[in-house]
Amino acid sequence: MPESACTHLGFPPGSRVQVKPEAGARLAGKTGRVIGGGFYPRSLRLVLDGSKVPITLHVNYVAAIDDEIDRVKSD
Template identity: 65%
Template structure:
C-alpha cells in the first residue's frame, strides 16, 4: 500500500496533530495524537485529546503541530 507508506512518513505514530476546519464544526481545531495509519490509503487512526477511543481521519483534514 503506497498510500499507507506515504501517511506513515508524513504523520508517524506519536505525532501531534490539529484537525482542520474542513473536517466540520464538531472536530475543527481539536488536537490529538496519531496512533497509526488507517486501513485505507491516506487515512490515519487518531485519538483526540479527551476522547476514550480512536477515530479515523483523512490526511487532508489534519495538520502537524510543531512541538
C-alpha cells in the same frame, strides 16, 4: 502495514496533530495524537485529547503541530 503508510504520509505514530476546519464544525480545531495508519489509503487513526476511543480521518483533514511547544511547557 498501516504504520508504514502512516510514516509515508508524514505523520509517524505519536505525532501531534490539529483537525482542520474542513473536517466539520464538530471536530474543527481539536488536537490529538496519531496512533497509526487507517485501513484506507491516506487515512490516519488518531486519539483526540480528552477522548478514549480512536477515530479515522483522511490526511487532508489534519495538520501537524510543533511538539517543541509541549516540550518547553513540560520542562
